[in-house]
Amino acid sequence: xxxxxxxxxxxxxxxxxxxxxxxxxxxxxFLIYLFTIFVNMTLVVTVMLxxxxxEPMYIFLCNLCVNxxxxxxxxxxxxxxxxxxxSHIISYSACVTQIFIVHSYVLCELSNLTVxxxxxxxxxxxPLQYHPIMTPGNVGKILLLPWLLSFAEIxxxxxxxxxxxxxxxxxNKLYCTNWDVVKLSCTDTSINNFxxxxxxxxxxTQVVLIVIxxxxxxxxxxxxxxxxxxxxxxxxxxxxxxxxxxxxxAFDVLYARYESSSSLQGLRNFFSIEYLIIPPLxxxxxxxxxxxxxxxxxxxxFSRKVSALT
Numbered sequence: 255x256x257x258x259x260x261x262x263x264x265x266x267x268x269x270x271x272x273x274x275x276x277x278x279x280x281x282x283x284f285l286i287y288l289f290t291i292f293v294n295m296t297l298v299v300t301v302m303l304x305x306x307x308x309e310p311m312y313i314f315l316c317n318l319c320v321n322x323x324x325x326x327x328x329x330x331x332x333x334x335x336x337x338x339x340x341s342h343i344i345s346y347s348a349c350v351t352q353i354f355i356v357h358s359y360v361l362c363e364l365s366n367l368t369v370x371x372x373x374x375x376x377x378x379x380x381p382l383q384y385h386p387i388m389t390p391g392n393v394g395k396i397l398l399l400p401w402l403l404s405f406a407e408i409x410x411x412x413x414x415x416x417x418x419x420x421x422x423x424x425x426n427k428l429y430c431t432n433w434d435v436v437k438l439s440c441t442d443t444s445i446n447n448f449x450x451x452x453x454x455x456x457x458x459t460q461v462v463l464i465v466i467x468x469x470x471x472x473x474x475x476x477x478x479x480x481x482x483x484x485x486x487x488x489x490x491x492x493x494x495x496x497x498x499x500x501x502x503x504a505f506d507v508l509y510a511r512y513e514s515s516s517s518l519q520g521l522r523n524f525f526s527i528e529y530l531i532i533p534p535l536x537x538x539x540x541x542x543x544x545x546x547x548x549x550x551x552x553x554x555x556f557s558r559k560v561s562a563l564t
Contacts, residue, residue: 262420264349264435266342268428268523280337287330290535294319294326296552297538304551310373310388312548315541317397318366318495322534325359328352329530333428349430350412356530357408357432358401360503361457363533365400367496368460372396374489375467379474407453408432414446427526464496491540498536502529 269276301307301316332352336342344352376384411432421440436446468489475485505525542548 262346262423264344264346264430265424266336266344266428266430267424267426268526269336269342276337280334283330283334283337286531286535287326287334290326290330290531291323293538293542294323294534296555297542297548300548300551300555303555307547307551310393311370311377313393313397314366314370314373315548317400318363318370319538321359321362321366321400322537324355325363325530326534328355328359329429329527336428344430349435350416352430353415353432353435354408354412356429357411358404360529361404361407361453362400363499364457364460364503365403367492367499368464369396369400370492371464371467371496374492375471378485378489379470407456411446411449411453414449418443418446426522428523429527429530461500468493491545494540495533495537499529499533502532505529 297319298316301312332344373388376387380387415432415435418436418439419441420435420438422438425434425438427434432446433450436443471485471489505528542552
């Protein structure tokens with residue numbers, strides 16, 4: 255195997271305990287995937303079609319939903335295929351592709367949440383400077399930043415992984431991740447570990463920036479009843495989304511680094527896929543229900559469609 259790393263076919267062992275209920279799992283997963291795509295696309299199309307929503311806050315939300323579709327699509331098609339087949343395997347190239355998409359989604363999600371926190375900080379703490387700062391040109395640059403940053407980070411991680419010689423092919427998970435492949439290496443992985451901790455520190459810095467932003471936001475809201483109302487409508491959904499993402503990502507990090515072979519497979523599967531299922535599904539629902547302008551626009555959009563059909 256050392257001489258033919260690129261010809262490795264990985265065995266995904268996460269579905270070993272689901273052989274008797276595959277049809278149920280397939281049906282549920284397929285419906286959740288369709289609903290995830292539907293709610294995210296509904297919000298994206300609504301923001302695109304309604305001129306009232308052509309503001310930075312809604313555009314950043316649209317970017318978050320696009321990333322949700324991107325992340326969900328990195329996971330669902332492969333797991334749905336595996337639920338229909340007896341063997342759960344993936345080629346080396348397909349595994350690398352999945353790693354790139356899954357990890358870039360995760361990193362882009364946090365970067366998007368950081369951008370949205372900055373937007374709310376400027377809107378509430380520096381309202382007179384909001385429009386000079388959030389010009390169309392700056393909004394476009396800020397939209398691209400999370401994608402470019404996440405793609406660059408994971409590209410380096412994948413290149414470091416590709417240099418490794420592998421001495422195994424079994425992955426105890428439902429999908430491929432960088433760390434699971436690195437653990438199969440029979441060569442030194444200290445550079446990979448060092449780079450992984452560097453990425454972790456970089457994105458913990460983003461979390462710190464979000465915390466600082468909300469410290470100033472909450473302090474500003476305490477002094478004004480109007481700002482408190484704005485906080486409850488526009489900032490609370492962001493905090494809920496951030497909490498869901500943080501818990502989901504933390505579960506996966508703990509699973510990847512400190513997994514126990516004696517753990518229940520079902521529980522391990524849940525921890526490993528939570529951040530790929532829950533944030534893309536709940537983010538548009540949370541914002542759609544909490545932001546009055548969003549659900550009003552969605553209702554108008556569907557009303558027009560129904561009227562056109564009748």
